[in-house]
Amino acid sequence: MLNRVYNFSSGPAVLPEAVLLKAQEEMLNYCGSGMSVMEMSHRSKVYEEIIYGTEKLFRELMNIPSNYKVLFLQGGASTQFAAIPLNIGNKSGLVDIIGTGMWTNRAEAEARKFCAVNVVATSKDKTFTYIPETKREDFSPNADYVHICWNNTIYGTKYTDIPDVGNVPLVADMSSCILSEKIDVSKFGIIFAGAQKNIGPAGLTVVIIRDDLIGLHRESTPTMLTYEIQAKNDSLYNTPPTYSIYICKLVLEWLKDLGGVEKIQEINERKAKAFYDFLDSSKLFKATVYGKDRSIMNIPFVTGDEELDKKFIAAATEAGFVNLKGHRSVGGMRASIYNAMPEQGVYELVEFMKKFENK
Numbered sequence: 001m002l003n004r005v006y007n008f009s010s011g012p013a014v015l016p017e018a019v020l021l022k023a024q025e026e027m028l029n030y031c032g033s034g035m036s037v038m039e040m041s042h043r044s045k046v047y048e049e050i051i052y053g054t055e056k057l058f059r060e061l062m063n064i065p066s067n068y069k070v071l072f073l074q075g076g077a078s079t080q081f082a083a084i085p086l087n088i089g090n091k092s093g094l095v096d097i098i099g100t101g102m103w104t105n106r107a108e109a110e111a112r113k114f115c116a117v118n119v120v121a122t123s124k125d126k127t128f129t130y131i132p133e134t135k136r137e138d139f140s141p142n143a144d145y146v147h148i149c150w151n152n153t154i155y156g157t158k159y160t161d162i163p164d165v166g167n168v169p170l171v172a173d174m175s176s177c178i179l180s181e182k183i184d185v186s187k188f189g190i191i192f193a194g195a196q197k198n199i200g201p202a203g204l205t206v207v208i209i210r211d212d213l214i215g216l217h218r219e220s221t222p223t224m225l226t227y228e229i230q231a232k233n234d235s236l237y238n239t240p241p242t243y244s245i246y247i248c249k250l251v252l253e254w255l256k257d258l259g260g261v262e263k264i265q266e267i268n269e270r271k272a273k274a275f276y277d278f279l280d281s282s283k284l285f286k287a288t289v290y291g292k293d294r295s296i297m298n299i300p301f302v303t304g305d306e307e308l309d310k311k312f313i314a315a316a317t318e319a320g321f322v323n324l325k326g327h328r329s330v331g332g333m334r335a336s337i338y339n340a341m342p343e344q345g346v347y348e349l350v351e352f353m354k355k356f357e358n359k
């Protein structure tokens, strides 16, 4: 037996078992090359097939229009919080942002180093348990871009509609939801995501950027943060995170085999519904987010009693349901049920919670 647990970690997170097994199989000798992907030159023919193949799969699965570039970068989503203003915050120097918790706070703080930032709306008043409504008039018509976080990993909220920002480029942090549901890429200027939630190992950051937003960087932008240089060099200006990109390719192949984004969205919605339905019927556990803004990837919940929360987490860990502790800023519990979390894992966790409640 493999002795694998059900891992509800928010990130780095569970990967499909089939992907890990395939990586194991190819570890010592990738496709007859006689070496591991980790050991090969990023300029070799065999590696080029991996990186270009990964891009092709992204384009196919997300239906990315041809006027967008797909970049494979490093530094995590957090580095993009600085790279974005340095690259596209230089016309009016004004950035609009919708505040939905820690990840937009971090993006805001970083943007303030280079730009003026206007917080258009925030859900701070209710501890970020909802997505603020906005209308086109709320946004600055001359802003260089509008920043949002599509799925808030910590508070468990997600957008259901794309905010109407007029002609201003919309920039979305999709670190914890990329490829979890159908998204119309053409409505965004930039979509970016750290890989370690839904698409692969930490160390890889994916940036999907519309052509016209490339080349707008300020003179002083560090080379490695300059989209134009990364785009011109097909993300091979320096050594990219080669192994993380390879695992990402395996994850995308797994997703494609499964039936693509439409199929995984259906599965994700089923998993989330099962979990929320239980929480809404439970007398012990309560969700912290209500209504349409509930995330289908990250589900925070509480008992209302910290001691009992601790007991539950300990009992769950013992039973093989691990990493259910909530984010340190929220407390309670959180189940992250990304693409790679099997449906069975969610149903078994719900069963376990029912039993815990009855006891």
Ligand SMILES: *Cc1c(COP(=O)(O)O)cnc(C)c1O
Binding pocket: 011, 075, 076, 077, 078, 079, 103, 149, 151, 152, 153, 173, 174, 175, 176, 194, 195, 197
């Ligand atoms: C995890 C996460 C980040 C931070 O990602 P790093 O890769 O650690 O920099 C940013 N935004 C969201 C929405 C996240 O979930």
